[in-house]
Amino acid sequence: MRLHDKSFVPYLSEAEIMTAVKQVANAIAQDYKNETPIFIGVLNGAFMFVADFLKAYQHPCEVSFIKLSSYQGLTSTGIVETLLDVPENLDGRSVIILEDIIDTGRTLQKLVHLFADKNVKEFKIATLFYKSSVYNGEYKVDYFGMEIPDRFIVGYGLDYNELGRNLKEVYQLKQPHMINLVLFGKPGAGKGTQAEFLKEKYNLKHISTGDVFRYNIKNNTALGTLAKSYIDKGDLVPDEVTIKMLQDEVEKNSEASGFIFDGFPRTTAQAEALDAFLATKDMKINATIALDANDEVLIQRLLERGKVSGRSDDQDENKIRNRFEEYNLKTAPLKDFYEAQGKFHSVNGIGAIDEITARLAKVIEEL
Ligand code: AMP
Numbered sequence: 017m018r019l020h021d022k023s024f025v026p027y028l029s030e031a032e033i034m035t036a037v038k039q040v041a042n043a044i045a046q047d048y049k050n051e052t053p054i055f056i057g058v059l060n061g062a063f064m065f066v067a068d069f070l071k072a073y074q075h076p077c078e079v080s081f082i083k084l085s086s087y088q089g090l091t092s093t094g095i096v097e098t099l100l101d102v103p104e105n106l107d108g109r110s111v112i113i114l115e116d117i118i119d120t121g122r123t124l125q126k127l128v129h130l131f132a133d134k135n136v137k138e139f140k141i142a143t144l145f146y147k148s149s150v151y152n153g154e155y156k157v158d159y160f161g162m163e164i165p166d167r168f169i170v171g172y173g174l175d176y177n178e179l180g181r182n183l184k185e186v187y188q189l190k191q192p193h194m195i196n197l198v199l200f201g202k203p204g205a206g207k208g209t210q211a212e213f214l215k216e217k218y219n220l221k222h223i224s225t226g227d228v229f230r231y232n233i234k235n236n237t238a239l240g241t242l243a244k245s246y247i248d249k250g251d252l253v254p255d256e257v258t259i260k261m262l263q264d265e266v267e268k269n270s271e272a273s274g275f276i277f278d279g280f281p282r283t284t285a286q287a288e289a290l291d292a293f294l295a296t297k298d299m300k301i302n303a304t305i306a307l308d309a310n311d312e313v314l315i316q317r318l319l320e321r322g323k324v325s326g327r328s329d330d331q332d333e334n335k336i337r338n339r340f341e342e343y344n345l346k347t348a349p350l351k352d353f354y355e356a357q358g359k360f361h362s363v364n365g366i367g368a369i370d371e372i373t374a375r376l377a378k379v380i381e382e383l
Pocket of ligand 1: 203229247258
């Protein structure tokens with residue numbers, strides 16, 4: 017189904033939506049059936065939800081609406097305006113906000129603020145759809161119909177640039193074809209250098225775990241202090257720390273059309289965690305591409321890099337050899353892991369930078 021310039025695919029049926037609506041109505045009825053709460057629907061998106069909600073809520077109640085605006089297109093503009101104000105005479109009343117969807121919580125923040133001086137008896141927040149993974153507001157969401165992943169949805173009152181509100185079902189934005197690559201190879205193999213070219217060529221987000229650690233070290237964060245003790249010796253940082261950090265980096269870039277993972281995964285546990293994590297987002301690794309080069313070439317490259325980069329782990333041959341040992345012991349087995357999935361490729365990592373980019377591009381374009 018197309019709305020404006022975008023394609024959408026079915027996500028929730030009418031029956032699934034109704035189950036979620038009834039869930040909210042029943043939960044609120046449990047708490048409020050002995051008084052007369054005022055439900056306040058948030059326009060425009062919540063109009064269908066409010067109508068079905070009221071049909072499912074067969075106890076005394078009042079209803080009113082408020083209108084704010086915060087969305088334009090696919091992402092929040094962050095600008096919230098009041099277009100239809102809070103009803104009068106809420107003194108001593110129980111007010112329950114009915115939202116169609118809560119994502120970052122920015123609109124909610126503004127909403128709660130509008131009721132701050134109204135002297136209400138109780139103020140509760142109910143939403144049909146709840147993107148709990150991106151919600152970072154300070155208020156508790158008291159009732160929700162269903163949790164949904166961080167996807168753009170339309171239908172059942174929700175729009176894409178005003179179209180789609182009249183759909184009985186909910187649709188989600190069709191994900192464009194994504195490419196996720198792992199660049200594989202020993203320290204100095206050229207993963208970072210090649211990632212710089214590939215990210216431009218294929219419009220991918222480059223995540224280098226080594227760079228993220230170094231950024232944290234430079235900024236004296238707790239993560240940096242922890243990582244430094246391992247990195248300085250040429251040891252791997254513990255899996256649980258690295259995995260969490262990688263997940264945060266992916267979450268921060270939810271709009272990316274694909275990723276280049278550089279320096280991750282480096283252990284089987286990391287590779288397994290990456291697969292499991294990507295699966296929760298309907299994503300997967302398309303290919304792992306190794307850059308092959310022998311140790312003596314790599315040691316020379318790293319020592320040269322150490323002279324300009326200032327990286328202490330590049331300046332000492334013993335630390336470099338320890339990094340190779342870590343690689344042979346913990347990272348090399350990933351070749352079998354990805355070969356078993358039919359995703360392992362390798363290219364000759366020795367030669368001019370652009371020749372190597374061309375070798376990588378050939379593999380990527382054949383995927
Ligand atoms: P790199 O810049 O990729 O060579 O990484 C530099 C150092 O950061 C490594 O020697 C490790 O100490 C640490 N590091 C980077 N990525 C990982 C990872 N996936 N797992 C554990 N440690 C890592």
